[in-house]
């Protein structure tokens with residue numbers, strides 16, 4: 054018999070139309086071409102696909118994989134050099150188009166047009182310097198973040214042979230080492246490392262939401278239907294193809310084996326995304342900064358025409374008036390804001406890394422600081438995840454070896470038939486337990502398995518007993534409530550009996566009692582069926598007979614209580630979100646030293662609409678732990694969204710495949726190094742150890758970073774607004790400008806540079822005590838209070854300078870006035886940095902860090918010494934006569950005293966500081 058056309062050896066002929074492309078096919082990266090190629094792979098039989106790719110079901114040998122790597126490996130979606138250049142350009146464009154930089158550019162232009170080339174060059178230099186500093190800082194932080202990310206790169210399990218004839222072995226390789234032709238093993242939590250054509254599967258369900266937006270998982274299977282199951286002319290879309298798992302999708306449940314047909318830029322993801330980074334949602338801090346930036350730009354727009362008109366009318370020189378108006382605008386804008394924020398974030402991430410916490414996205418550091426609610430699972434977070442068998446009992450609660458035997462049959466054959474799902478701690482505990490009769494490996498032979506997954510909360514295998522011909526046994530074990538639903542009969546000492554409502558209630562009560570004692574009980578049930586030679590389907594899981602229960606211990610984690618108490622001290626509320634029994638969750642909660650609060654079941658949750666769920670979480674008692682039990686993965690994400698709608702900043706700590714949607718939905722998704730790929734890739738922050746205490750330190754680090762940013766903004770805005778108010782007043786009162794535009798600019802620049810030091814400051818203990826928020830109203834209040842003092846003392850300076858300079862001629866008097874105010878401004882700003890940054894030592898504020906003290910000293914020295922330098926002369930400053938120094942000293946002392954007094958008043962009135 055002639056071989057079927059799709060089994061023809063590769064060399065025999067050119068592929069017929071529509072056949073999948075071979076390994077040397079031209080590499081058209083356009084989306085239609087990629088779609089065409091993938092459709093061809095889906096249409097072909099698995100064997101054809103393997104042959105076209107010159108591979109086999111046993112996978113590639115190592116040498117061949119290595120040979121293919123330069124050609125077929127997951128090349129980055131865009132070549133490295135191009136990508137780097139594009140990233141640099143994008144970063145440069147971002148820094149150069151910052152509104153604050155644009156204001157500087159505008160000022161430079163106005164200076165040039167109004168015949169002040171020196172001013173134009175200097176201002177342009179300031180703009181360029183601000184851009185370059187920020188560019189450099191962002192570049193360094195991006196590099197650091199990339200290095201951290203590299204520590205947690207995703208891996209894939211592939212079948213490889215040491216040499217051509219050798220037996221295949223499963224090997225974990227970094228995703229970018231997967232080549233076309235590699236046979237990939239898929240299990241729950243894995244991400245598709247390439248575009249894959251399935252070769253075999255067992256109840257495989259894949260999340261394609263990243264592409265289709267549909268959250269229910271799509272079923273996938275290897276079975277070849279030749280046309281994809283669709284009538285001719287109606288070809289199904291790529292995501293409807295059951296034979297394909299595309300890169301970027303992830304396995305939610307079941308297992309599979311697949312061959313990689315395209316990697317990197319040749320994948321569908323590569324063709325459609327072309328290196329577009331996902332825009333992260335704005336953090337609380339970002340939103341606050343944005344609000345402040347808009348408010349300041351609004352102030353600029355309002356102040357500029359007033360200053361322009363006042364100066365123009367008063368002094369008749371409109372070009373000078375324009376220059377002065379624009380420099381007033383510069384005086385308001387905190388142009389170093391983006392730089393300070395990035396510096397503080399980079400420093401925050403470095404501090405976190407020292408505490409074994411990796412921030413995969415820099416802004417997540419801010420969100421850690423703002424987080425006020427932490428959701429955790431139970432197993433492995435509040436418990437040690439060292440599960441041991443505690444009991445095996447019949448439906449009456451008496452010890453029974455038969456139950457353990459069937460539970461072990463289920464565990465062993467789940468692992469044997471679906472090796473990708475192996476490693477389940479419950480199954481491992483069963484297999485390690487003593488005291489079971491019989492050997493499930495010898496007595497029965499596995500036919501098929503649907504391994505455990507969190508959504509179904511059960512695992513089922515079909516086995517054929519070796520000593521009984523003509524019969525297969527379906528064995529299900531899982532959560533008691535779920536398995537009871539599937540049972541029709543119960544095995545009692547006298548034989549089996551129908552499972553009535555009363556008996557069901559009694560069995561549930563038995564499970565509740567054990568759960569309340571901290572034992573996790575699983576029900577075990579079986580059914581016999583005539584041999585079919587196929588794996589279990591949903592129909593096989595009905596009409597089961599309950600054999601009894603197996604119970605497990607999971608020791609509470611002794612460190613959890615201390616860590617949770619620490620989180621409570623930090624003002625972070627705790628929520629447990631678990632797939633386990635509600636009473637077990639309450640017991641674990643108590644073991645961890647927390648008071649269990651309202652406990653909501655998954656079924657109850659499903660009946661609530663989004664508004665009702667938000668009200669429920671909003672009404673929860675903050676002193677207790679809110680518990681959600683028996684929830685499935687999607688419900689976890691709903692809970693996070695409800696908490697966010699209730700105004701909370703939510704952290705979610707999870708490591709399982711079932712945690713991925715919630716990790717993505719949370720403000721800070723937190724995972725651990727040992728977590729499944731999908732969980733790690735979904736998280737913003739990775740704990741190198743699953744230890745809540747590390748999280749406590751990370752939160753404190755986040756708050757420090759947040760605090761540094763807020764401190765900078767408060768001090769900068771206060772000082773700038775105060776200055777502008779006094780400049781407005783001065784331009785109305787004085788016969789000349791209170792400062793030359795260049796001087797305003799120089800002063801602003803020096804002040805801003807000195808404030809970079811705030812990124813390195815120690816933070817007030819009060820600033821660490823609670824979650825950080827960015828309250829714009831609070832900022833406005835602060836600015837009004839302390840900006841006012843600044844303005845009052847500026848006006849006092851004007852008066853005193855005016856009076857002290859009476860004896861000088863018009864020209865020198867003006868220059869000395871400028872110099873006096875310039876010096877006074879920098880001196881008061883140095884004092885402001887030191888006094889406004891914390892509450893003062895007696896109220897628990899730490900001493901300023903050395904960089905802050907040095908910055909304040911440098912600022913003061915610049916104010917006093919710059920007028921003596923050529924640079925000072927270049928911007929119109931003159932050496933100050935010694936007689937003016939006592940005047941300046943008196944104003945400075947008055948300012949410091951007033952600030953201290955106002956600070957006390959402010960604290961008494963508002964009970965909060967920065």
Ligand SMILES: Nc1ncnc2c1ncn2[C@@H]1O[C@H](COP(=O)(O)OP(=O)(O)OP(=O)(O)O)[C@@H](O)[C@H]1O
Nearest residue numbers: 430431432479505507510512530531532631632633
């Ligand atoms: N290997 C397994 N076989 C059968 N049923 C299982 C298995 N593992 C867990 N279950 C059942 O499914 C339920 C949910 O498990 P899941 O792993 O989703 O959450 P969990 O481990 O109980 O809790 P957490 O979400 O806190 O980690 C368990 O409470 C148990 O009843």
